[in-house]
Amino acid sequence: MALFGKRIELGTLFEDVADRGHSTTVHLSRPLDIAPSMGTALDPPALARLVRVAAGWFAGAGVRPGDRVAISKRDHWDLVLLCCAAARLGAVPVPLSACLEKDVLDILLKRLDPALLVVDAARWADGRPVNSATIRTLVLDRDVDRKPGDSSVLSLDDVRGHTVPAPRRRPADDPLAILHTSGTTGVPKLVVHSTRTLLRRLVDFEAHRWPVLAARPDDVAAAAFSFAHGRALAWTAAVSALGPEKMVVITSADWDEARPPLEEHRPTIMEAQPSTFVRWRSHCRTGAFDRVRLYVSTFDAVHPPTVRTFLNATGHPRPVWLQGWGQTETGPLTFRFFTRRAMRPERGRHPTTRDLGRPVPGRTRLRVVDRETLRPVPRGTAGLLACSTKALCLDYTAERARYLRKRAGRWFITGDLGVLTRSGRLLLLDREADALPGASCVEVEDVIEDRLPGVGECVVLSVPGGPAQPVLVVEDGRLDPGRWQAAVADLPELAEPVLTTWERIPRTATGKVRRAALREHLGLAPETHGTGEWT
Template identity: 65%
Template sequence: MTLLTKPIELGTLFDDLADRGHTTAVHLSRPLDIAPALGSALNIPGLAGLVRDVAGWLAAAGVRRGDRVAIAKRNHWDYVLLNCAAARIGAVPASLSANLAPDVLETLLKRLEPALLVTDSALLASSREAGTDLTGFATRTLLVDGAAEGTLSIDDVRGHTVPPAYRPPADDPLAIMHTSGTTGVPKLVVHSTRTIMRRLAGFEAHRWPVLGSRPGDTVASAISFAHGRALAQAASVLWLAPAKLLAVCAPDWAEAGPFLHRHRPTTLEALPATYVRWQRHAEEQGGPFERVRLYISTFDAMHPPTVRAFLHATRHRRPVWLQGWGQSETGPLTFRFLTRRAMATAHDRHPTTRDLGHPIPTRTRLRVMDPETLRPVPRGATGLVYCRTKALCLGYVGEQSRWQDKRAGEWWNTGDVGALTRTGGMRFVDREVDAIPEGSCVELEDVIDDRIPEVLECVILSVPERPSLPVVVTENGALDLGSWRRATADLPRLADPVVLTWDEVPRTGTGKVRRMALRDRLGEMRETHGTGRWT
C-alpha cells in the first residue's frame, strides 16, 4: 500500500503532481470548454500551467482571497480545473450544475453572493429566455466561450500576472457543491481541505487492493463534474498515477461510445443513470468494456439487471462492482463489492443491491434511530439512519440552521430509512420522504426492473390513501400491460403504471429522478407518506 508523502491540496494539485514527476495522460471526450485549442489529450505539466493561467484570469476579473466564485456551465472536466484555479488564489469555488432550472440557479446564486460567475453562452441565453439574467446575481460574469452584453470574455482577462499560490488552513471553507435536489431546491454544501481533500481524497489515494488505481490502469470517469465527487476522484486517481485518466463529458453514446472504444478502460465510474443508458451497449459483443476489472457507482441506487449486464460485458475473469453509499455532506459511508455470482438469479431468490455493505473501517459509524423518539432501535429494526464521520461538511450556505437541525451531537441524520443487520451491515429501505406503507419502493423498483426487460427504470411514488403509483420508463414509451400484470401479480398492490420515455422524466444533474417535479408533471399531490423533514 502506497502511503501519502505529503497532503493533497486542491489549489496546487497539478503543480504538486508535476513536481512528483507524474506522467498520467488525461484524455477528454471533447476539448476543454475553457481552452479548446489545447485539444483532448493533455499531460500533467500542461494542466498545471493551465490552472496557473486560469488563476490569473480569475484575479484579473477581480476575484480576491475569501471571495466566492460560482461555476455554472455544461458538464465537463474543466469544472475540476476551475475549482483548482479558484482555490489557488484563496477564493472558494462553488460548482453549480447547468441542469438546474433558471429559478433554482437564481436562488442558489443569491445565497452565494459570488464575486464572479463563470458560465457559458448556452446557459446564459437559456436563462435569459426563461426570464432570469444570471449576471444580475454576481459582481461580475466571465463567459468561457465568447462575449455577451454585461460579461467579461476570456480575452478580457488573459495574460494577467498569476498570484502566488495560497494554501488555506485545513478547516477553512475550501469548496462548495450542491446536493442533488430531488425534492426541491438543492442545499449548498461547504467542505474544507480537511473534510474533502484529507478525509475523502486522501483515503482513496492509497493503493488499496482491488480499489486503488494501478500504474497500467486506464481510469474512466463519466459523472457530473459539478459534483464534489469530481474533486475527490480526480485528486485521488491522479495521485496514484495510472497510465490514463479518461473524462467522459456527456452520456450520449455518439460522444462516449467512440471515445471508450478508442481507449478501453480498465476501471469505470459512472452515474447510475449513465450506466442505465449504456446498458444495451454493454450487452453487445466486442464492446468497449471488455477490459474493465472494476466498476464504481455512487450517487444513487443501482438495480441488479444493470449491474449484471456490465459484469458480463468484460472478459476479466473476476470483475468487481463497487457500490458506495453516502451523501454530498459526508462522502462515502459504506461500500459493498458485487460479483457475477452475487448478482446471479435463482428460482427462490431475487438478488438485491439494497444491502449496502458495512461502514468504512475506522472512518464511519452508523446507528438507526426511531423517527418519533430519536432513540436507537435494535439491530434488524427499521428507522432513520444516522452516521458519524470526520468528513462531515461544515454547513449549508444560507441555511445553517437547517444543517444544525440534522445534527445530534456528533451524529448526522442522513434522511434515509434503513436497518443494521446482525453483523453491522446496512440495508437500505428508502429515503424518508419517499417511504411507502407497502414496504420499500426501491426494492419494488429492483424487482420490476429485473422481471420486465424492456423497463429502463421504474419509479414508485407514494400517494396517501391510494395504491402507490409506478412510473415506468421504456425506450419508446410503451409497455405491454399483460407482461406488467404477470410480473407484479405477487407484489403489493400498485396503481396502473404511467409509461414515459427517458427524456420525459425530470432529472437532476447527476441523473436522479426529481420526484417532486415528476409528481407535478403527473398532476399528483405533493403529499407523501414521509414527512420530508430530513431532506
C-alpha cells in the same frame, strides 16, 4: 496519502503531479470548453499551465483569498480545472450545474453572494441573475454586450495576461469548496467542505493503495458523471495521486460521444452515475468494457439488471462492482462489492443491491433511529439512518438552522431510511420523503426491472390513501398486460403503470429522478408518506 511526499492540495494538484514527472495522460471525449485548441489528450504539465492561466483570469477579475467564485457552465471536466484555479488563489470555488433552472440558480446565488460568477454563453443566454447588479460576471466563451462604463460584466479579453499570484492555501478547517446536492426534492443545499473534510478525510483515504479498489500504474481509469458535483473533485484528486496509465473523461451519456474514447482506451476501471450505466446497457457488448476489472457506482440506487449486464460484459475473469452509499455532506459511508455470483438469480431468491455492506471500518459509524422520537431502535428495525464521520461537512450556506436540525453531537441524520441487520450490514430502503409503508419503493423497482427486461427504468411513487404509482420507461411504448400482472402479483398493491420514455422523466444533473417534479407532471398530490423534514 501523500502525493510524492506532499499532501494533496486542490489548487496546486497538477503542478505537484507535473513536478514529479508523473506520466498519466488525461483523454477527453471532447476538447475542453475553456481551451478547445488543446485537443483531447492532456498531460500534467499542460493541465498545470491551464490552471495557472485560469487563476490569472480570476485574479484579473478581482478575486481575492476567501472570496466565493460561482461557476456555472456546460458540463465538462474543465469545471474541476476552474475549481482548482480558484482554490490556487485561496478563493472558495462553487461549481453549479448548468442543469439548474434559472430560478433555482438565482436562489443559490442569493445565498452565496459570490465575488465572481463564471458562466458560458449558454448560461448567459438564460438571462442575467436577478441579483446580477451586485455580482461581477465573467463570460468564458464570447464577447459580451454591455453599457459604457459597465465593469460588472467581463469577457476573457478583459482578464487575459494578468500576473498569476503565488499559490495561497486556506487553513485546513476553513471552507475549501462549496458543493451543491442533487436537488431531487427541491432547491439543492449548498454544502461547505474544508481541506480537512474533503481532502484529508475523503481524498487521502481514496488515494491509498487499497487492494482491488485503488487504481494501479497499468490501469485505465474512466469516469462519466456530472463534473459539477463534489465527486468530480474527489475522483480527480485521488486518481491523479495514484497515477494510473491513463484517465479517460466522458462528458456525456450520449453513446455517440462516449463510444470512441471508451473503445480506443478500453478502461480497466469504469466509474459512472447509475443513469449513465442504464443508458449504456444496450451498448455494453461493443468491446468498450471488455477489460474492466472494477466498476464503480455512486450518486443513486443501481438495480440488479444493470450490474449483472456490465459484469457479464467484461472479459475479466473476476470483475467486481463497487456500490458506494453516502452523501455530498458525508462522503462514502458504506460500500459493497458485487460479483457475478451475487447478481445471479436463483430459485426463491431475488438478488438485491439494497444490501450496501458495512460502514467503512474505522472511519464511519451508523445507527438507526425512530422517525418521530429520534431514539435508537434495535437491530433489524427500520428507521432513519444517522451517521458519524469526521468527513462531515462544515455547514449549509445560508441554511445554518437546517444543518443544525439534522445534527446532534457527532450524529448526522442522512434523511434515508434503512435497517441495520444483526451482523451490522445496511439494508437501504428509501429516502424518508419517498417512504412506502411496509415496503421499499427502491426494492419494488429492483424486482420489476429484474422481471421485465423490456423496462429500461422503473420509478415507484408512494401515494397516501391509494396504491403506489409505478412509472416505467419503455421506449417502444408497449407493455404486455399479462406479463405485468405476473411480475407484480406478489408485490405490494400498485396502480396501473404509466408508460413513458427516458427523456420525459425529470432528472437532476446526476441523472437522479426528480420525484417531486414527476409527481406534479403526473398530476399526483405533492403529499407523500414521508415528512420531508430531513431532506
